Amino acid sequence: MRKNTYSVSQVNAYIKNMFAQDFMLHSICIKGEISNCKYHSTGHIYFTVKDEKAAIPAVMFLGNRKGLGFRMKDGDKVLITGSIEVYERDGKYQLYAREIQKDGEGDLFLKYEALKKTLEEMGMFAREYKKAIPKYIKTLGIVTASTGAAIQDIRNIAGRRNPYVQLILYPAKVQGEGAAESIVNGIRALEDRQVDVIIVGRGGGSIEDLWAFNEEIVARAIFECEIPVISAVGHETDDTIADFVSDLRAPTPSAAAELAVYDVQELMYDMQALERRLNFLMKQKQELTRSRYLGYFNRLQLKSPKNQLNSERQYAAGLEERLCQKMKEKLTESRHRLRMLSERIDGVSPAKKLSQGLAFVVDGSGKRISDIQSVRKGDIMQVHLQDGRIMAEVTAVIPDKNNKKKGSRDGRETDS
Amino acid sequence: MAEKRTANLEDLFTEIEEILNHMESSEISLEDSFRLYETGMKKLKQCNDKIDKVEKKMLVINEQGELESFEG
Numbered sequence: 001m002r003k004n005t006y007s008v009s010q011v012n013a014y015i016k017n018m019f020a021q022d023f024m025l026h027s028i029c030i031k032g033e034i035s036n037c038k039y040h041s042t043g044h045i046y047f048t049v050k051d052e053k054a055a056i057p058a059v060m061f062l063g064n065r066k067g068l069g070f071r072m073k074d075g076d077k078v079l080i081t082g083s084i085e086v087y088e089r090d091g092k093y094q095l096y097a098r099e100i101q102k103d104g105e106g107d108l109f110l111k112y113e114a115l116k117k118t119l120e121e122m123g124m125f126a127r128e129y130k131k132a133i134p135k136y137i138k139t140l141g142i143v144t145a146s147t148g149a150a151i152q153d154i155r156n157i158a159g160r161r162n163p164y165v166q167l168i169l170y171p172a173k174v175q176g177e178g179a180a181e182s183i184v185n186g187i188r189a190l191e192d193r194q195v196d197v198i199i200v201g202r203g204g205g206s207i208e209d210l211w212a213f214n215e216e217i218v219a220r221a222i223f224e225c226e227i228p229v230i231s232a233v234g235h236e237t238d239d240t241i242a243d244f245v246s247d248l249r250a251p252t253p254s255a256a257a258e259l260a261v262y263d264v265q266e267l268m269y270d271m272q273a274l275e276r277r278l279n280f281l282m283k284q285k286q287e288l289t290r291s292r293y294l295g296y297f298n299r300l301q302l303k304s305p306k307n308q309l310n311s312e313r314q315y316a317a318g319l320e321e322r323l324c325q326k327m328k329e330k331l332t333e334s335r336h337r338l339r340m341l342s343e344r345i346d347g348v349s350p351a352k353k354l355s356q357g358l359a360f361v362v363d364g365s366g367k368r369i370s371d372i373q374s375v376r377k378g379d380i381m382q383v384h385l386q387d388g389r390i391m392a393e394v395t396a397v398i399p400d401k402n403n404k405k406k407g408s409r410d411g412r413e414t415d416s
Numbered sequence: 417m418a419e420k421r422t423a424n425l426e427d428l429f430t431e432i433e434e435i436l437n438h439m440e441s442s443e444i445s446l447e448d449s450f451r452l453y454e455t456g457m458k459k460l461k462q463c464n465d466k467i468d469k470v471e472k473k474m475l476v477i478n479e480q481g482e483l484e485s486f487e488g
Contacts, residue, residue, distance in 0.1 A: 136425040138468065146476065146486070155474055164467065167474040169486055189477055264467065271463055274432050278456045281439040285449040 009088070016086035019093065025084040030056070030095060031103060034076045045072065049080060049095060058082075058095035067099035070206070077103035108207055112214050115241055119216070124223050124245050131228040131247045133259065134196055136267070139166040140260050141190030141198040141227070143183055146171035150203045150232070150253040157257035162264040168195055174202040179212035184221040191225055198225065199256045200242060201232030213240035222246050232256035351386075360384040372397050428463050432456055 006014075019025050032049035039045050043062030048055050058080065060068060072078070082097040119125065140158060144150045151169060158167055170186030173179045183200065190198050200222060202210070212218060213233045219241045222229045231246035232253040243249040250256035301307060346352065350360060361369045362382050369375060375397050383390040435456040439449060476486040 134426065163471040164469055166472040167486075168483065169474060169476045171476055186477075189481060193477075267467070270429075271460060274429075274436070275457070275460055277436055278432075278439070278453055278460070281436065282449060282453040285439070285446060289446045 008091070012086065012088040012091050015091075016088055019084060019086050027081070028084060029079060029081045031079050032056075032077075034072055034078055035074050037072055037074050037076075045097075047072070049078070056084075056095050057092065058097055060097040060100065064096075064098045067097070070102065072100060079103050102206075102208075104208070108211065108214075112207075112241070115214065115216055115219075116244065119219055119241065119245065124219065129223070133228045133230065133248050136262055137165060137196035137260065139168060139193075139195040141168050141170065141193065141195035143170045143172045143186035143190065143198060143200045144202050144253065145174045148203055150201060153252070153254040154199060154257040157254050158261040161258070161261045164264060165261050168193060174212060175205065175209045180215035180218050183212055183218050187221045187225050187229070191227055195227060197260045198227050198229045199232055199250075199253070199260055200229055200246065201250070201253050201256060202234065203253065204234040204238065210234050210238055210240055213242040215241075218242055219245045230256045230260055354384065354386040357386075372399055425463055425466050428459050428466075432459050432463075435459070 030049055032051050035048045035050055035055070037045065037047040043065065045060040045065075045068075047058050047060075049058050050056075060082075067081075079101045080095065080097045081099040082095055084093055084095055086093045123129070142151065142154055144154075146169060155167060158165055168190065170189050172186040173182035187198060187200060200213075200218075202213070204210075210233055213231070222231070222242055222245050228247040230248045230250050231240070231242045232250040232255065233240045233242055234252075236251035248259060250259050354360065360383070362384070363369055363374070364380050364382075366382075369381060375381075375394055377394050377397060379394045381392055381394065383392055435452050438444065439452050439456075444452070474486040475483045478484050
């Protein structure tokens with residue numbers, strides 16, 4: 001009657017296979033509370049999921065860690081998606097987690113999406129409704145917790161940029177029961193105070209922590225507020241309804257303070273720059289006008305009667321000078337010519353010839369004798385020499401045999 | 417009240433910018449330049465006067481809705 005016997009390994013392998021073939025166990029979502037949570041040095045997390053009556057061991061391997069968005073600890077209510085498989089060695093089954101979410105988060109997310117959709121359809125996020133943030137404010141209202149980093153960050157940055165801006169804090173409850181109402185009251189109270197801008201916000205936190213900023217009454221209070229509202233909820237990655245409905249969304253409370261409070265130093269520089277530009281333009285205009293004036297003045301001066309007279313006078317003086325010059329030239333030229341002539345005259349002077357040993361012969365009546373034609377033997381003639389004259393009697397007339405033109409010979413002699 | 421005064425500062429700046437742009441166009445007369453300059457300087461002074469230079473302590477609205485200094 002003995003039935004077939006199996007080894008333990010066979011049994012465990014068989015059961016493991018049964019589990020593996022079960023479609024539901026392969027991908028299952030389990031709701032429960034965490035206990036015995038251990039982050040192992042290998043990166044795997046070992047824990048137990050339990051409810052009031054039962055427990056199941058669970059593990060999340062390192063490779064699946066991206067499915068866990070928070071630091072899990074004992075007592076956390078969670079939703080775990082994964083598979084249930086058998087660990088053959090020990091003959092135990094356990095939950096292999098792929099994704100772990102905090103319980104309630106999924107609901108909140110759905111609520112958030114639904115409200116976001118509704119308000120968007122109502123046009124509450126529309127650009128047309130966004131009020132401009134005034135640049136130079138005097139009072140800044142802040143709705144946030146009086147304790148915590150947010151108010152200190154805002155205070156520090158506002159004080160550094162412009163200590164002359166009055167900050168008014170409405171100390172609101174920003175998380176937990178009654179937080180939304182508290183934030184709404186804060187917005188209304190600051191609206192009554194007629195501040196210039198309101199910052200509504202808080203520091204970072206989980207979706208539950210930030211939840212008040214996803215409540216419809218907060219969204220409506222921001223939307224209806226007559227004063228521009230800057231939202232500053234959590235970190236840059238946290239999108240709350242308040243961020244969508246506000247007039248300006250700041251990534252953090254510090255950034256909100258930067259956006260709301262102008263830098264007074266910068267304003268002073270800007271004003272100095274404006275003053276410099278005004279002065280420069282005025283000076284430039286004056287200089288331009290002055291140079292145009294000088295230009296016209298000079299041109300007019302040139303056309304004045306006095307100037308014209310002067311130029312006529314100058315012309316006359318020029319003419320006079322030219323006249324004098326010409327006169328002088330003429331004189332010099334004449335003088336020169338005179339000298340030339342006198343030198344020439346000097347050259348042909350009879351007295352000079354006489355001084356060279358030649359004689360000038362005239363007949364008795366004083367008529368010049370230049371040839372022998374009119375000379376007869378016995379004539380008396382006068383021979384003029386350099387230093388006196390000789391009275392001479394012609395003893396003979398002898399014509400020159402080979403010289404027929406005596407006159408020309410004479411002329412040549414006087415010429416040379 | 418506060419809002420009106422702060423808006424003024426922005427308006428004044430816009431006006432001064434306009435004056436400067438006007439002065440930059442060379443087509444205007446010297447007299448107009450002088451007039452614009454005077455106006456611009458006056459507006460700058462107004463801007464300066466508008467900047468309240470008294471340091472402020474942060475205030476907090478208490479449960480009675482009254483303002484008191486913030487001890488944070």
